[in-house]
Amino acid sequence: MGAHVLVVEDDEMQAELIRRSLLAEGHTVTVVHDGPAAVDAARRLAPDLVVLDVMLPGPDGFEVCRTLRRDGDLPVLMLTARAAEDDLLRGLDLGADDYMTKPYSPRELMARVRTVLRRGGRSGHGDPPVRAGAVTVDPVRHEVRCDGAPVECTPAEFAILLAMAAEPERVFTRRQLLAHTRGIDRASTERAVDVHIMNLRRKIEDDPRRPARLLTVFGVGYKLSARRA
Structure with missing residues (x-):
């Protein structure tokens, strides 16, 4: 339904x-x-x-x-x-x-x-997992996997990654990503989004210093690439 x-x-x-x-x-x-x-x-x-x-x-x-x-x-x-x-x-x-x-x-x-x-949480039905390249986010089980391996995420990190995986290659501004954590990370700021992204890179990138999945679009924000690293 x-x-x-x-x-x-x-x-x-x-x-x-x-x-x-x-x-x-x-x-x-x-x-x-x-x-x-x-x-x-x-x-x-x-x-x-x-x-x-x-x-x-x-x-x-x-x-x-x-x-x-x-x-x-x-x-x-x-x-x-x-x-x-x-x-x-x-x-x-x-x-x-x-x-x-x-x-x-x-x-x-x-x-x-x-x-x-x-x-x-109002979709009216169980949502299927969403995928962007090697990253899979399951909103029902609240699980993240990268190359098949489980990834532990905080609630705010999960909300950001779910939004980005649902629309791979879309560029999100910091403000838009911050909106996805509303009700989860109330004290957060746009700069806190950078910290969440940095932590996610440590968890899903082979080399966090040279990200191939969670990319910066300079002057705009971030996107999750659907290409496999």
Whole structure:
């Protein structure tokens, strides 16, 4: 059984595209087109995830996200046509779990949906292990293996590695990786992400000083390579 996803999108064609993609993934979907309806539906229906467009009539997506965060910890994936870094940081600062800029592919959107649902433990079913090259992360057994050998990880390290393995080759900023540890490592900062990455390299790299799996993308963040070292 899939999750229940609330889609908040004022563009009816975009909303229908998202709805069909989610249905194909086995989820149930409720669609609304403005901020007040979004808040009302979230409170009445208690969905597992909100896919929230920023550019809405009336209260925009930022205001809706702020309201939802005051109400609780409902996972939020924000969508926007504005690619400015300030907008991205504002959305994450308000508590959004992830942030995508338009245009995006339905396939990428569904990958992000799976990641957010998995992180919140609301996927609606047991998630299969995810793999990136030699690294396998099992969210059900809470196990990590590299080249078949078990790897002991802290909860924050596991959350970061699971997010990266679910989307190999995607570049994550420190802030995005920090968001994946929300509720696990509350005192953490963006610089703490560097420490988690350094510790993970010690555990999954043949030579942590010359990483071949967990790579730095200078000026941006980190990615987990799907190529075998």
